[in-house]
Each structure stands twice: as structure tokens, then as C-alpha cells.
Amino acid sequence: MTNLSKTVRGRLKEIAYIGRRVPVQCRESADGTKKYLFELSENRGFVESVFIPDEDRATLCVSSQVGCKMGCHFCATGRMGFHGNLTPSDILNQFFSVTDSHLLTNVVFMGMGEPMDNLDAVLKVCEVATADWGMGWSPKRITVSTVGIVPGIRRFLEQSRCHLAVSLHNAFADERVQSMPVEKAYPASSVVSLLRQYDWSGQRRLSFEYTMLKGINDDRRHAEALLKLLSGLECRVNLIRFHSSKDAPYQTSDMATITAFRDFLNAKGVRCTLRASRGEDIEAACGLLATQRALDE
Numbered sequence: 582m583t584n585l586s587k588t589v590r591g592r593l594k595e596i597a598y599i600g601r602r603v604p605v606q607c608r609e610s611a612d613g614t615k616k617y618l619f620e621l622s623e624n625r626g627f628v629e630s631v632f633i634p635d636e637d638r639a640t641l642c643v644s645s646q647v648g649c650k651m652g653c654h655f656c657a658t659g660r661m662g663f664h665g666n667l668t669p670s671d672i673l674n675q676f677f678s679v680t681d682s683h684l685l686t687n688v689v690f691m692g693m694g695e696p697m698d699n700l701d702a703v704l705k706v707c708e709v710a711t712a713d714w715g716m717g718w719s720p721k722r723i724t725v726s727t728v729g730i731v732p733g734i735r736r737f738l739e740q741s742r743c744h745l746a747v748s749l750h751n752a753f754a755d756e757r758v759q760s761m762p763v764e765k766a767y768p769a770s771s772v773v774s775l776l777r778q779y780d781w782s783g784q785r786r787l788s789f790e791y792t793m794l795k796g797i798n799d800d801r802r803h804a805e806a807l808l809k810l811l812s813g814l815e816c817r818v819n820l821i822r823f824h825s826s827k828d829a830p831y832q833t834s835d836m837a838t839i840t841a842f843r844d845f846l847n848a849k850g851v852r853c854t855l856r857a858s859r860g861e862d863i864e865a866a867c868g869l870l871a872t873q874r875a876l877d878e
């Protein structure tokens with residue numbers, strides 16, 4: 582920028598840098614879903630983002646960490662281990678540098694990592710995305726997902742107006758802990774108790790993610806326990822088919838079981854939908870994000 586003085590250019594060099602990094606790879610699914618691979622600066626590794634176009638919306642699923650510490654057994658990212666936090670600019674770069682950036686209507690923090698374990702960066706991104714001085718998006722366009730880190734949820738709810746999604750997957754503590762180690766530190770019951778202290782009747786939405794695992798969490802007993810846990814709480818439940826990856830010791834429930842589970846909850850007044858699976862053929866579906874390069878290392 583030779584139109585600026587040398588002094589100003591020197592100062593800019595000290596306080597700013599151009600952080601935009603284009604994806605190093607993009608794989609496209611037969612259903613239009615695209616999985617982008619980003620290389621982070623300074624050899625900090627790789628992360629993935631998934632672009633999911635729909636009739637009336639286009640969602641980007643972003644990563645907040647390289648790998649993850651939470652170790653959920655059904656998740657490929659969990660099996661990678663933890664390799665570091667993303668900075669706000671690493672996360673925002675995913676918004677801006679996917680080729681479909683101009684089409685985005687929504688962003689979900691459901692990619693690699695546990696957002697509440699990198700909350701400073703996630704809150705900063707929510708602020709940039711929703712502030713008038715930033716992107717000016719409505720907070721309704723952003724959903725942050727968590728396995729249920731209680732202090733993180735409390736801070737997130739106080740410092741942001743974006744939607745919250747909690748990965749539940751089993752309402753029985755003794756069963757949940759077998760696939761989600763976080764249950765030991767923050768039982769789902771304590772997460773739900775905290776959530777009951779907030780008002781969910783307004784614009785902000787609370788949802789629970791529930792992956793249907795054959796013979797593990799999908800029978801009537803589980804549906805009844807879920808109903809009891811969430812009873813009276815303004816929320817919705819999203820059922821997700823399990824997407825099998827290498828070494829995963831689970832299978833997805835069959836369609837009839839999933840439909841019965843969904844219909845039972847709806848009949849009892851808990852809004853429940855089955856989320857469409859997208860991008861399974863390119864390992865972009867829920868629980869499948871794990872950069873091959875990280876796994877190869």
C-alpha cells in the first residue's frame with residue numbers, strides 16, 4: 582500500500598496482519614454439501630468446515646478447536662485427541678474464506694472441538710458476527726453447541742444472545758458416561774437444572790442433539806427418560822442418525838425405531854425432529870470430522 586506513508590505502513594505491520602487463508606481442499610457431496618479443509622498458520626494443524634445448502638437456507642458448520650479433549654466415543658474428532666485452540670480470526674476465516682461465503686444464512690458451531698472449551702474465542706466471534714460494527718447478523722443466525730460444560734454455558738448465556746444446542750445422547754447418567762466422559766464432571770441433570778433458570782420463551786432457542794445408536798439409547802425406556810429430564814422446559818430435540826466411521830463401535834438405529842422415538846416425544850409435547858443427514862459420502866456428516874492429515878500423523 583504505497584499510498585500510505587512509511588510510518589503508517591510500519592505501524593500497520595506492528596499491530597495488524599491479513600489473516601485470510603483460503604481452503605486447501607474442498608470435497609463436494611452428491612447432495613451439494615461441501616467439506617472444506619483449512620490449514621492453520623504456523624503449522625498448528627488443519628480444521629474442517631462443512632457448507633450445507635438447503636432450499637431456504639445455507640448453513641456453515643465451523644470448527645473451534647483442532648481435535649477435541651472431550652473424547653466422546655462416537656465421534657471421529659474425539660478420537661483425534663486435542664491439538665490446540667483456534668483464534669477468533671481462525672474461526673472467522675472459515676466464515677469468509679469458503680467459496681460459498683456470500684450465500685451463508687446461518688452458522689453452527691458443531692464442527693471440530695468443544696466451543697465452551699475455547700469460549701473466549703467463540704464469544705469474540707459471536708460478538709463480531711452480531712455487532713453493528715461487525716457483520717451485523719441477527720444472533721438467531723448462530724447456534725453454539727456443547728456437550729454440557731456448565732460454567733461455559735452460564736457465561737455463554739450471559740454474554741451472548743446466540744442459540745444454544747446441547748449434545749445429550751442419553752438421559753441415563755450411568756449410560757451416558759460410558760460414551761461421554763464429560764458426564765462425570767458435568768452430569769446432564771446439572772446442565773438441565775442450569776438451563777431451567779433461563780427464559781427460553783423469547784427469540785433465543787434451546788435444542789438438544791440426540792444421536793440414535795442402535796441398541797444403546799433408542800428404546801422406549803430412553804425416550805421416557807428423555808421426556809422426564811426435559812419435561813416443562815421450552816426446547817426442541819434433534820435426532821441424528823449415527824454416521825459410522827472407521828473403528829466406531831456403534832451402528833445407527835433403524836428408521837422405524839427412530840420414527841417411533843420421535844413420534845413418542847412429539848405426542849408427549851416435546852418438539853422433536855429428525856435431522857436430515859448430509860454429506861455422508863464425503864465424511865462431512867455429524868461426528869465424522871477428523872482431518873485425515875491429523876490422523877495420519
Ligand code: SF4
Nearest residue numbers: 649651653656659694
Ligand atoms: S462430539 Fe463434539 S465434544 Fe464430543 S469429542 Fe466430538 S467434537 Fe468433541
